[in-house]
Amino acid sequence: MSRVNESVLARRLLVMQRDASLAIANLEAEILTLHQDPEALGKARRKLVVAQMRYSEVTCAIHRVADGSFGYCKLTTKRIDAETLYRNPASRFxxxxxxxxRKRGYVEESA
Incomplete structure (x- = not known):
């Protein structure tokens, strides 16, 4: 994949944003019912933080589409390859x- 279809990725980002928003709403509702179970409450709160971070990442990617900086690396300013963007449209690097x-220890191997 050498050419990036930004309109396809922008639509995917909107779907990802909607999904993250729904996950946040569901987790917030779940948290309200878990006051009797501290372990489950802690787990739900951690999931909520992850969903909020994902929502933020996706929203930032949508802003990058709007301002024309989508698909450019935040560190090197070079184009991000199409395969990386199709795998994760919210990619910043x-x-x-x-x-x-990774070499500097800022990112784990699995990222």
Whole structure:
């Protein structure tokens, strides 16, 4: 995949944003019912934080589409390859940048 279809990725981002928003609403409702179970409450709160972070990442990617910076690496300013963007449209970093961040210990191997 050498060419990025930004309109397809923008639609995917909107769906991802909606899904994250629904997950947040569901987790917030679940948290209200878990006051008797501290372990389950802690687990739900951690899931909520992850969903909120994902919502934020996706929303930022949507803003990048709007301002024309979508698909450019935040570290190297080079184009992010199509495969990376299709795998995760909210990607902020190129493979090259991720390798730099891994070597510096900022990103885990699985990221």
């Amino acid at each position: 190129s493979r090259e940048a991720l390798e730099i961040l």
